Amino acid sequence: MPRVLLVLLAALALAACGGEESSPGPATGASSEAGISLAGQTLDGESLSLEEFRGKPLFVNVWASW
Secondary structure: OHHHHHHHHHHHHHHHHOOOOOOOOOOOOOOOOOOOOOEEEOOOOOEEEHHHHOOOOOOOOOOOOO
């Protein structure tokens, strides 16, 4: 039984590694201009848009602490 399991795991690993090579870029063929639009308000009441951060690194923390 352990030998059969080992063979199945090896076959699964080989199947996962196979396939055609992917080219860099979006898989859907969409341009890099496509994306989400996000806008909101800061704690000070100022408006804030995701467009203001275009071309800059941005970290969005969506961790919930409840």
